[in-house]
Amino acid sequence: MMGPILPPPPKPTRGPILPLRGPIPPPPQINEKNGLMVKIPPEEDEDDLGGTPPMLGGSQSGGAGGSPRFTGLGKEEVLRAAGTAPWRRARALLLVLFWGGWLGMVGAAAAIVARAPRCDPPGPWWQKGALYRAPPKPFGGDLKGVSDHLDHVADLGVQGLILGPLHPLGAQRPLLEELDPALGTLGDLEELLKKAKDRGLRVLLDLTPDPWGAQPWGGENRTRLTPQLPGAVSAWLGRGLKGIFLDAVEELEPELVAEWRNLTEKLGGVLVLGSRSQDPLGLRRALNVSGEGQLLIGQFPTGSAPIDDVIDLLRNPKIHLGWSVGSPRQHALGSLDPSSAPWRLLLLWMLPGPPVLNYGDEVGLTDPPGGDGQLTPMPWELIGQIQEGGNSSEAVLLSLSRRLSRLRSQEPVLQRGGFEPVTSESGTSAFLRSWDFRRRFLVVLNRSPEPRPPFLATPPGLPARATLLASTHGPRPPPEALELNAMQLRPHEGAVLGLAPPTP
Structure with missing residues (x-):
């Protein structure tokens, strides 16, 4: 039985459409001023929205919460404002601050670069100081005697x-590979090498077959001696020596020298060659044999104008020339005029290339006249009595050697810098050592028995003032700073002067 039929639910009805209160607000107004789009919010009827009515008197605020209206400045207004005095002063101040800060940073960077230690590329160790020849018998008697006197050698800055x-x-x-039993044993040699290493000394071996003979390479027997060299070089370097010295290189062929050099370097050693020639022409022949880049020890000319004789050789930067006064078999420094020994010693330390001292040169050791070829023993008792700053000739030379050695070891310019002769019209000799924008060193020399000024007028490119760093006649009274034009060199005096770096 079906229930009663219910009527459908009533349809929802809409209320009457009421008009909006007030007109529809226009869209936000967009103004363009000075190239900028500035939004201006519409003014709202705070009363209609139920907000708080504005304060009487007309507020400068607009919009919700009384936020300020920002409309920007027009182009004409900006230009007028920018031209006023306060803005002109502000722009000028900012410009000054910008350039002042920029220049200050550049100056600070330059100061940091100038004060920073220079990172010089490493060079050969022999550029830093001297080489010292020490035949065992006259120097110390045997290998143990040499070991006992290594402190003296180290004190010279060698x-x-x-x-x-x-x-x-x-x-x-x-027999070039063997050790003479009269000098000791290989154990004595090992101990000597250990003591030398502790004192910062590298030991090279003089492997010249007959270093005291008139023909070190045997003359006609040379073809019998030279084949021994490769084996001897390998043997001695294997015993701990750091290099090989070969004298009288002008008697050899360039091909042999190149072969021995390659072998020595391959075994981790250095080859040093010597020439017995005392004139520039002979040195040139020896340089042709030794080859470019090879260290060659030449004998310093003993004539009246030694600087002029070697200028052309020293100007070539590819030539590595060291200097000695005399040969391994002759103490020429002490045998010359005693007044010339100090300035010749000064030249050895100040010229480009390592100085080479024969044992005893630092005290003016001489060989007996008309001797039988035997070398004079080192006067250790006399050296032990020398006091620093003494007036004896031995004390003056020893003190000068130590002072010049310290100066050279501290100054890269003296180790690796260039060489330039300086013209003087006063009868003195002078040359300049310089490298990069560093302190320069001027060496002046008076070989005359009369006092002379180093220059009649300050040479072009040199400052008027200098600092006295060393003199063959001992320290001068202060002040050390002096005028070049007012300086007087004493008879036979040599001096080293420090000059300001060149202007970039």
């Missing part, structure tokens, strides 16, 4: 000790 010869001498065919 970088390398040329030891030897160590092989037996006098035989028709020298």
Whole structure:
């Protein structure tokens, strides 16, 4: 039985459409001023929205919460404002601050670069100081005697000790690989090398077959001696020596020298060559044999104008020339005029290339006249009595050697800098050592028995003032700073002057 039929639910009805209260607000107004789009919010009827009515008197605020209206400035208004005095002063102040800050930063960077230690590329160790020849018998008697006197060598600021010869001498065919039993044992040599290393000394071996003979390479027997060299070089470097010295290179062929150099470097050593020539022409021949980049020890000319004789050779930066006064078999420094020994010693330390001292040069050791070829023993008792600053000739030379050695070891310019002769019209000699924008060193020399000024007028490119760093006649009274034009060199005086760096 079906229930009663219910009527459909009533349809929802809509109320009457009421009009909006007030007109429809216009869209936000967009104004463009000075290239900017500035939004201006519409003004709203706070009363209609139920908000708080504005304060009487007309507020400068507009919009909800009384936020300020921002409309920007027109182009004409901006230009007028920018031209006023306060803005002109502000722009000028900002410009000054910008350029002042920029220049200050550039100056600070330049100061940091100038004060920062220079990172010089590493060079050969022999550039830093001297080489010292020490034949065992006259220097210390044997290898143990040499070991006992290494402190004296180290005090001179020496970088390398040329030891030897160590092989037996006098035989028709020298055995270059063997140690002379009269000098000690290989154990004594090992102990000597250890002590030398502790004192910062590198020991090189004089492997010249007959270093005291008139023909070190045997003359006609040279073809019998030179084949021994490769084996001897390998043997001695294997025993701990750091290099090989070969004298009288002008007697050899360039091909042999190149072969021995390659072998020495391959085994971790250095090859140093010597020339017995005392004139520039002979040195040029020796340089042709030794090759470019090879260290060659030449004998310093003993004539009246030694600087002029070697100027052209020293101007070539590819030539590595060291200097000695005399040969390993002659103490020429002490045998010359005693007044010339100090300035010749000064030249050895100040010229480009390492100075090479024969044992005893630092005290003016001489050989007996008409001697039988035997070298004078080192006067250790006399050296032990020398007091620093003494007036004896030995004390003056020893003090000068130590002072010049310290100066050279501290100044890269003196180790690796260029060489330039300086013209003087006063009869003195002078040259300049310089490198990069560093302090320069001027060496002046008066070989005359009369006092002379180093210059009649300040040479072009040099400052008027200098600082006295060393003199062959000992320290001068203060002040050390002096005028070049007012300086007087005493008879036979040499001096080293420090000059300001060149202007960039």
